[in-house]
Amino acid sequence: MSTLFEKHRPLLDKALDACAKRYAWSGWPESPSTKLHGEEKPAAGKARFEALLGSDFPLEQPGEVARVGEEVSPYTGEPLGVRYPRVDPDCLFPAIHAACPDWAIASPETRVGVCLEILQRCGEQLFENAHATMHTSGQSYVMAFAGSGANALDRGLEALAYAHKAMQDVPATARWERQFGRDGVASLDKRYRLVPRGVGVVICCATFPLWNTYPALCASLATGNPVILKPHPAATLPVALVARVCREVLSEAGFDPNLVTLAADTRDEPATLPLVQHPDTAIIDFTGSPRFGNWLERNCPGKQVYTETAGCNSVVLESTDDLTATARAIAHSLCQASAQMCTSVQNIHVPAGGIRVGSGRASHADVARAICEAVDHWLADPRAAATLCGTLFDPAVQATVDRYRDMAGGRILRDSAPYENPGFPRARTATPLVIAATESDRDWYRQEVFGPVAFVIANQSAEACLDDATGNARDCGAITSHVYSTDAVFLERAVAAYHQAGASVACNLHGMPINFAAAYSDFHVTGLNPAGSACLADLAFVTNRFRIVQSKFMGLAPGA
């Protein structure tokens, strides 16, 4: 039995229980507050981050042909200057190949133990990782600490728990005895072995670099597959920090560190295609644009492809008892991480004739105004606004905002503008742009508009709101969907309509960040609409990452 497995078994058992019962639980702290951690730990983490700047990232990998690095902090506008190995696939894959056999024959417990240790060690570098995420993905410090920290680690542990469960389902041995005719009893000693599929390539995204990375890493690695982490060139550092931990833990556990490698690249010379198309690559985990995700789903026959892309997340607002609270819940989603989350709301469907509010009514204009005012409410305090909104990870996001502002013309309900970030005067910031739309503007909103751009769409009726929103989910994808209604019958119909469209739905969420997707509890991507297939996590996310071979011996196996 593996020492690391035994060491971390309580953590795994807790995760298995949480997955089964799907209650709220986290294995790591979500807040970076010095009240929790004291002054020293956060400061040391920041110092370790700063020590990495302007230098070669400490990572020795086979096949390094150059150092690359083009990260620019969205907070300071300054290049980070960290340089990562660019590797030649022709050298990398043979080195990975050589690393595989020992890992493949290691027991599932050994591999799960190593993955648990990796997660624990990554949990120890939450502070430097939060700064790394902040100055690449552009998240606020608080958000980065949680989103690339506890929330991401929990998703990783969740996937690991499922991988463990799937592997545990196959016994290692069996005795099989039966009579065939008059030939006497045939007695067989059977051995079952789990066999990994091949190299797993994990393509990480720029805005939440680790949230999908930990689950894909754990799911593939635990089931015996080596993993190549392919970070976004704009957000490499958080992933490099993880790669380094993986390689350290693997080495310490007596395995070849090349079981986890980093394949950094640049925007001009992307490394992705040669990696995913390599014949050794058997598994692809992708987070990013719907276009490339869909291409991968359709053009990698024989490989397992798991995607999380995007869609046009919607709100249908039918009625509410508290318009201010509802508007604030929605507005929070428009602001959080500058709407660069896969769970950010984009399309807000409100009946043209307005909605019932308590015992009265609010016109469509009233509702739109309430939402815009709620945005302003969240932005009123500069420090809170900075924590909530973070920055735009890339100038292209600002360009999108500008393009929609030009298109919208007089239909702007709330204009976008930079907000002043108290700590970083040069931060690239933008508050939500809110646009009034009708169904004749479907071309605008029937796609993901990446960044702080939202549409308040006037559909003819609540039913028409639902039809439009669910049709868009079905055709264009959706990761989250929301309904606000005090009418139980409408809610039931809405849930059915979203499910019919292959989408999950949240009803009447107030008083919490509605973007929040909970590890161990929320199944993230349904796989039934174009926004991807990577559930994060269920059995389907892990069962095809390994296969089973068996040997059977008449009598006893040698050495048995």
Add this chain to the structure above:
Amino acid sequence: MSTLFEKHRPLLDKALDACAKRYAWSGWPESPSTKLHGEEKPAAGKARFEALLGSDFPLEQPGEVARVGEEVSPYTGEPLGVRYPRVDPDCLFPAIHAACPDWAIASPETRVGVCLEILQRCGEQLFENAHATMHTSGQSYVMAFAGSGANALDRGLEALAYAHKAMQDVPATARWERQFGRDGVASLDKRYRLVPRGVGVVICCATFPLWNTYPALCASLATGNPVILKPHPAATLPVALVARVCREVLSEAGFDPNLVTLAADTRDEPATLPLVQHPDTAIIDFTGSPRFGNWLERNCPGKQVYTETAGCNSVVLESTDDLTATARAIAHSLCQASAQMCTSVQNIHVPAGGIRVGSGRASHADVARAICEAVDHWLADPRAAATLCGTLFDPAVQATVDRYRDMAGGRILRDSAPYENPGFPRARTATPLVIAATESDRDWYRQEVFGPVAFVIANQSAEACLDDATGNARDCGAITSHVYSTDAVFLERAVAAYHQAGASVACNLHGMPINFAAAYSDFHVTGLNPAGSACLADLAFVTNRFRIVQSKFMGLAPGA
């Protein structure tokens, strides 16, 4: 809770236990002997089979455009004259679509209960089904009773047990509570719903029409998907009998019978492509040729494809304590069902310098002779030979035997000839053709030669035998592989080499039919070599046949 589920729960629980511990167990009788069943039941079954001949098969389905039927008994040479509905996909798919919603929202227990009842009812028509299988697939009566009976039903129940397990893994509801900042406790009521993928098309093969059909049917149907059974035009009746049972049970349980339909076709106008390419089709289960199976794997993006095709199954003979027993075990495989099984041995690798037998040696020629004599041993008694060999399901199999006889010329170790079938003087029969080969004949044996053709291949050494056999498994596929050796070190190396090639392996099987693959115990197809991906059954065989959607409600769900 479903009544049918409760009724059959002990059977399901037993299957779940057998899958977990992988011991020998069967839910149905394997022998048609009147000693077990009495005289009446077998006779009644035969009468029911005969009553079907020369008439329209009783099946009313939407979109019937014609009746087709081109089955010819390999035993009598006479057409069966049973006519099945040919259906127009443009009418069939809308009818299926209409049947889906009630089935999709039925509880997993309800659906599993219906599938259990289907299996039980199919178990009650084992006798007519055995005759149907015999006079289409050409199996002997005894083989047909087991192979399309108990063995196939067990595979179906096994897949159903896995489907149940995978669905049970997702709870129906959860309560989720946590604090977000100072906003108070957020309390969510969560509902998880399993959603089927879409229409499952099951493409059945001619020689074992139900062995893969029950598992695919149960796996898809239990998880909520409607199923179209596409039988081989040469072996439609066994599948039609199952389709009829499914439709009866579904109707009685209050569901639309169109959840299971039969799509009969002819060789000249095959129905397969329009079915698998239809946009409603989401799942394809295929048994048949490697060429079409591989095409399906690569050309159905976005659909779940499970295949069982074929490869070149091998024996490596390194040493033995009992040459006669070993030769008989191998020869049994060459004879059984005229080597038309996916587990039939084709390539027998024997070192050119001979092998060790006990304390002495046998030359390569001695071994070849022993195998040919063992074939003759199995064929000595005409009644036993008929039970073992059955017939050739199609004249094309005889043509293959003839082609290889011509190619082999003077290299024939044992010629093929018809054997006389005691009950059926016009039966299409052929005993095994055994050909001497060397590695320069690799073009002959590096593919599936479908029918009673085997090669005794002289490789330079035992190591060369292993290299050749495992290389062929890796490149050309293998469903079963055998090693005979008394050397524990060689066995260990052989197991490692086959596993390295993505193949399972059986060692020193004697005194039992070595072709036998046991439900609940043997993982059938590894998915790691070109012989297919349908494990029959593991979690990977079922987990992707459904997805999960969720709804979450602040406070309580309406009606909760």
